Amino acid sequence: RAVRARILQVSSKVKSSPTWYSASSFSSSVPTVKLFIGGKFVESKSDKWIDIHNPATNEVIGRVPQATKAEMDAAIASCKRAFPAWADTSVLSRQQVLLRYQQLIKENLKEIAKLITLEQGKTLADAEGDVFRG
Numbered sequence: 001r002a003v004r005a006r007i008l009q010v011s012s013k014v015k016s017s018p019t020w021y022s023a024s025s026f027s028s029s030v031p032t033v034k035l036f037i038g039g040k041f042v043e044s045k046s047d048k049w050i051d052i053h054n055p056a057t058n059e060v061i062g063r064v065p066q067a068t069k070a071e072m073d074a075a076i077a078s079c080k081r082a083f084p085a086w087a088d089t090s091v092l093s094r095q096q097v098l099l100r101y102q103q104l105i106k107e108n109l110k111e112i113a114k115l116i117t118l119e120q121g122k123t124l125a126d127a128e129g130d131v132f133r134g
Helices: 002-013 069-087 091-107 109-120 124-133
Strands: 035-037 040-042 049-053 060-065
Touching: 035 069, 091 109, 109 124
Parallel strands: none
Antiparallel strands: 035 040, 049 060
């Protein structure tokens, strides 16, 4: 009964929609996610952020920006600029890129699985299976 009561107590605090915060309300102890645009990680100019919660504790473990329209437009433009070169890349060269990507995932499987466990509440074995299958 005590466990059920605690679960109900924690679940009542979790809202079904994301919580928005202004950038000025952040604690420096919670990391924020950067955007990846044009091959670089960039700080978002957004004033709206979504909390990432550890489902086991409901602790805020990070914040993700709601990208601005300008940031989305920049990301789309970057993709459009990159596509012609990728389309002209030989199948063999593309294969080498994807195989390197696969190797990096394998080399970092444990770390990726830990992040999945932290963010989604899965067991470590289940998260490792997800990474392997992916």
